[in-house]
Amino acid sequence: MDRKKWKITTTVVIAIAVLFSAYWIISAKPGAFHDATQLIDKINDVFPQAQAKVIQDTIKLDDKHIVVPFISENDDYGLSYWVWKHYSWKLVYVSTRGLPELWKLGNDPSTYHIVWNLHPDSNVDSLHFYMERHRGYRVSRGIEHYYYPKIQLDEAVSLEGKTYGSMKLWDDWSATIRELTNNQIKKPISFEDKSLAFQNIIISFMYYDRTGEHSTLMKSYSGRSYYNGKIDTEFLFFTEKARLESIEDNYIQVHHSSR
Amino acid sequence: MNVTLNMGIGIVPIITNALAYAGIAYFAYKQYQKQALKPSVWKMIIVMLVGLFSFSFDWSMSNTMLRFAILPLGVWLIFLVCRGNKHRWQKYRSFAWLGFGANYLLLAATLLSIPLQNVLYPTDKLSTHIAKVNNASIIRLHPSAEEVSLNVESLKEQLSSMQEAQLKSDELYVKIVLESDQNNRQEQFPYLLIGTDSKWGSGLSTVIYVEMDGKGIITSTHDKQLYYRFEKSLLQEGISDG
Numbered sequence: 346m347d348r349k350k351w352k353i354t355t356t357v358v359i360a361i362a363v364l365f366s367a368y369w370i371i372s373a374k375p376g377a378f379h380d381a382t383q384l385i386d387k388i389n390d391v392f393p394q395a396q397a398k399v400i401q402d403t404i405k406l407d408d409k410h411i412v413v414p415f416i417s418e419n420d421d422y423g424l425s426y427w428v429w430k431h432y433s434w435k436l437v438y439v440s441t442r443g444l445p446e447l448w449k450l451g452n453d454p455s456t457y458h459i460v461w462n463l464h465p466d467s468n469v470d471s472l473h474f475y476m477e478r479h480r481g482y483r484v485s486r487g488i489e490h491y492y493y494p495k496i497q498l499d500e501a502v503s504l505e506g507k508t509y510g511s512m513k514l515w516d517d518w519s520a521t522i523r524e525l526t527n528n529q530i531k532k533p534i535s536f537e538d539k540s541l542a543f544q545n546i547i548i549s550f551m552y553y554d555r556t557g558e559h560s561t562l563m564k565s566y567s568g569r570s571y572y573n574g575k576i577d578t579e580f581l582f583f584t585e586k587a588r589l590e591s592i593e594d595n596y597i598q599v600h601h602s603s604r
Numbered sequence: 605m606n607v608t609l610n611m612g613i614g615i616v617p618i619i620t621n622a623l624a625y626a627g628i629a630y631f632a633y634k635q636y637q638k639q640a641l642k643p644s645v646w647k648m649i650i651v652m653l654v655g656l657f658s659f660s661f662d663w664s665m666s667n668t669m670l671r672f673a674i675l676p677l678g679v680w681l682i683f684l685v686c687r688g689n690k691h692r693w694q695k696y697r698s699f700a701w702l703g704f705g706a707n708y709l710l711l712a713a714t715l716l717s718i719p720l721q722n723v724l725y726p727t728d729k730l731s732t733h734i735a736k737v738n739n740a741s742i743i744r745l746h747p748s749a750e751e752v753s754l755n756v757e758s759l760k761e762q763l764s765s766m767q768e769a770q771l772k773s774d775e776l777y778v779k780i781v782l783e784s785d786q787n788n789r790q791e792q793f794p795y796l797l798i799g800t801d802s803k804w805g806s807g808l809s810t811v812i813y814v815e816m817d818g819k820g821i822i823t824s825t826h827d828k829q830l831y832y833r834f835e836k837s838l839l840q841e842g843i844s845d846g
Binding site (some may be wrong): 480481482483484490491492494495496497498500505509517521523524527586587588589590593 | 626737773774776777791798822824828831
């Protein structure tokens, strides 16, 4: 057989094999998740300061995103964030400071999740979340009026004795964010600021302890965190009752944490 | 995906840009016919694409970005590549400059799209902002909002008869903030109307707030707000499941 033919056939076969395996790797269904010992090893390998000791649970947010709450050697309650990528589960972010954070799994606000792991000494019974935009106005050229209504959406989650939990962003919240984002002026360059602050939206939280008191004092959360990959998260602000508008305790419906 | 499709891109810029590209293709064809020294077509296209590359400055006029090309960097690049070969430069010169000129055809398209957009989709007409309401519903944005839902029929009925009214945003703001302390504050526009479509092809995504009594709305684009009042409330008792 002539060599040229051989060369072409080999090249084609190799090309097909490469394409096929690339497709395989990219589209593969997420495989089994690590067990507790493997998780501890991985976390401490990626970020030794985390000193993970106990894995509390694994919370599956969707097929490709998992949050693992853990307790460290020096009694910090932290979270590790895992993403299914390139045919393996990757640890993308570790934090020993378990205060609520917003994890944006995708571009659409309906993929946003709030996750937390609060130290039991804080005695947290329920977490209360607020999405706000300040009231404002603008008058240009003396005649063109622009009014920004106050936005304040409230939701609450009962912790049910667990220190950790997750909550998919409520439908009203994600619809509101989507609506306000679409309304933004389009940038000529394909640069889009997805941060909530860019839409003047603030998501904040406060909590009630077991005595029903809403607490402003928290155990000092002076954790460390480490980014090990691409992830889009935002910290939630801590708020207090005095800052809120026409708020009655019975207004808030307490939801149950998704796990 | 379904979310991003209907927002942002209107039909007008698509048409004017298509015109501009057709114009560019036409000029390229003309030049190709005229020229004695014919270049290869795919090289000609690459030369035009490179020619497009320029140092430019952006100027934003009423929310439209206008791009003025100044230095023909792409043309210079092609000149450098063709250096030492006079024939080659002769062959491609016009196409490199045509690529640079394409910047101005695209600018003209943008300039054309502004008045066209204003004629086809006047932003001071309610029908531009709210064209379809079948899937509409409301979100309660503030604790002072009542437990109500949208009465779609009432919205449909009154769309054509809504009257534009004057909203003094500064007075409203001061009234709300001074009238009550933080913890008892009411919002005058505590509902968000969602699920409405703006006029087909307008590319507008309008945020619509509904007034406390259900008899007023604000339509709000990024640069302009309009306030409308009408007879019957858009709201009805009870929260719908849909």
